[in-house]
Amino acid sequence: MSAVTSAVTSAPPKKHNEDNDQIDNNDFANSFLNLQELDMDLYLSQKTWKAPFARGTYGGLTVCHCLYAASETVPACFILHSMHSYFLRPGDPTNSTIYRVQRTRDGQSFCSRTVFAIQNGKPILTLQASFHKEQTETSTGLEYQPVMPVVPHHSGLLNMREYAISISNNHSFSEYTRQLINQWVSARGPNLKGEPVRKPVDPEKHFRIVPNSDYTLLTWFKVPGNLGDDQNIHRCAAAYVSDYSLLYAAIPSTGQNFQPTMTASLDHSIWFHRSMKADEWMLFEAVGTQMLNSRVLCHGRIWTGDGKLAATVKQEGLVRGKL
Template identity: 35%
Template sequence: MSDPTALQELMGLFDLETIDADLYRGRVVRTTRPRVFGGQVAAQALCAGIRTVDPAYVVHSMHSYFLLPGDPQVPIVYDVERIRDGRSFLTRRVSARQHGRPIYYLTANFQVPESGLEHQDAMPEAGEPEDGTDLVALMRAGGTPEADALAKEWGALEARWVGSSKSGLPEDAEHPSRARLWLRVEGDLGDDPTAHLAAFTYASDISLLGATLAAHPVSPSETQMASLDHTIWFHEPFRADEWWLYDQVSPAARGGRGLALGRVFTRDGTLVATVAQEGLIRPRV
């Protein structure tokens, strides 16, 4: 059942305080984890960039780097730089800072919507979201050390696990490391497009690095994991409070790093976003 308090807390994260022109402050969630959830920083930075853009322009891509772990005890300041203001496209660069140092950089591109050539990949078979396994329960059963803390951070989200290369998905010789799950925000986000963009960006940081482990006999509890970068291409507007499939594949892992790609499909089969993330995947010692 939806937790109204968790949803209110999530939406409160996206309600940035204006400090000055193109300068904003975002609150953080108190947590027992040693760092701020990366999806929160990415979502707040995107909201800061959107604040400086005419509503006629819609974000179509964001590219970002996680530089330092965020401190969960102090707010984050977001400084927006107006890189480009064109007739069709706009570009914003956002620096997230704490303690006088940048912890995250985002570059976002915006476009006036227009028509053009269209095609998309077909949605893979994933069953119904209601038939999936609760992701947090699965993490607890697998001994993930941060499962309880993540359950609190993800309290406004519902994640239903479909399977991975280890279990639940058919063997695929071309893609040996895969994972698949259904996600949505529990509750009604309303009709503000920014709320859905921010909530999706927040949730897009869930489980991607886990896909890089799916080809190996290790678990997240045995692995030091941290996001290094995060990219999203937004293909079409959609509601983050309705089920969407996160189809994830890891093309390669080397040098203590793993790369994961995620295709995002709405329940009717529309490909609405593509996500890419590289992260640290180092055995715990």
Template identity: 30%
Template sequence: MAEKTDRSTLLRPPPPDPNKAPIENVLEVTELAVLGPNIFTNARKPWHPPGARGIYGGAVIAMCLAAAQRTVSDDFFVHSCHCYFLLAGSSEQPILFHVEQVRDGRSFATRTVQARQRGRCIFTTTISFVRDGSSGSPGTQVSHSSAMPADVVPPPDDYDAEPEMMRQGPFQGTKIEVVSPPAGTGAIGEKKTRQWVRARGKIAGGAAAHLEALAYVSDSYFIGTITRIHKLWRFPFAPEEYEGMAPDLKERVRTLHAWEGMGEDPRDMIGQPTIGMMVSLDHTIYFHEPKRVLADEWMLTEMESPWAGDGRAVVTQKIFAKDGTLLATCVQEGLVRLQQPKQEGAKESKL
């Protein structure tokens, strides 16, 4: 029997560079000049989260940004990125990133990037860059910024409290905290989730690599904020089944449930609605302080949802540096459908 060939990349994946942080190796893209100008591909197999419809969206966002940054000069920094998730990406197929140089001005440059698999566009983004210093000196500009919550403290540099099952990715983080509004108001739209995150290792690739890392982590737990503030069950089995599980599986479910800010006991979710489908539709990042992004140092993500309805929800996110600098603001809209009682003869719904 012939040995199965890995087709997740067009070229043989290079060995991980030990001089780079894990996230830099994950997001490496390779230019394919033989196919035409400004065409890139993933150097390594992209991650497919367990139970997800496709590959992790943050990786596609970040690799599109990596490709686009290769087409602008070093004195241009990304300030906005507007993305649409069109089709679920496969981790078994290579991705081609087609960069179009839409405009190159004295102060701003614009790029569109299409991520394509099997000739179909799975993701598209428009990215705008601004030339460093083109807006004048700081004292001559309008300036303000949201403040980081006063009651938060970053973890110590030697933080090592992650459960073993959460230590696999290129980012590490703390347990998600759900902050509720004052007692008695009951306003779901006022709830917030908070988590500290940072890239593992030390990023060696300069400002561009730090910005790509921030783009990657900006999609982590994003639309899932809805499950936390609405207390929605998300596992592929009923909470009533938890008690009868094997001890090791039971502990894994309990650990993940608590880590994601859902509470310490999954049995408390009995009677709560269950998520039937949750898919990101679009994603926007505004990079406020691109030169101050240090993704291998602790950053605070704070998320909340101003609206949900008609099968969709919007979540906003602020990302702060540990010194309180507001680094980025992100917005995501996603499809959110609750599990409906099955009717005999009904067909499975499709997007």
């Protein structure tokens, strides 16, 4: 453990103008947080997409929408501090989703909400969220945290799509790698308007060009647009990103021989520790810790640009494949 420190190496000369990362993207909030309020505690979303090898809708989007719907039902002084969810059924990426919020408890210091994400009359995800009135707490003056990984500055890195384009003419890669490349080169999936910009610290590991021997993926990210001062909005955006690379980090590192045929998140939890700005560059550290019976356990950490631990993530997932 260590006091708060920054572990970002000094910025090298930029390979490109980082402002261009947002040219093709609309504002994240307008693109992803535009839920329609149908009635009290009832919301509708049309936005969805499917990740490679996944059985259904991208789970991070469903979690993000659940959290946003829940935050709409609490007073502004209550800030999201934790959430726990179970993925029950694969979401249909061609169908809309209804979010039903249950006001579980309203207290003086904490509020609790339960949210059901529903398609075709059946829940695809259940989520419990807790909100804390942090300003009422008296600080003890004590603070400690782990040390942020030492990583290169984001300004010297290519984003996922730029890197995919740079290697797209190489046809010697595995089927898994080629599908990842095609996903990022095309205008589908994570190239949706408003999608967060991701810059992998180790892109060859992300695309499985080299073995991920330590089961770790490090990615800089930020969402396009200005999210304002509402911490719950920033935490919804961070939750959206938190589901993306966890299972990828946990895929068995046997070079290009192991081919995943299906991945699915089973549950997902996040603890938010401090204020964050998801519209500024943050680092997501994803680590696979164990695999048994096709289930993998992953954990993640979200760091601010100056080395503060903003959130901790845990997830169990299903990874099926063949050698």
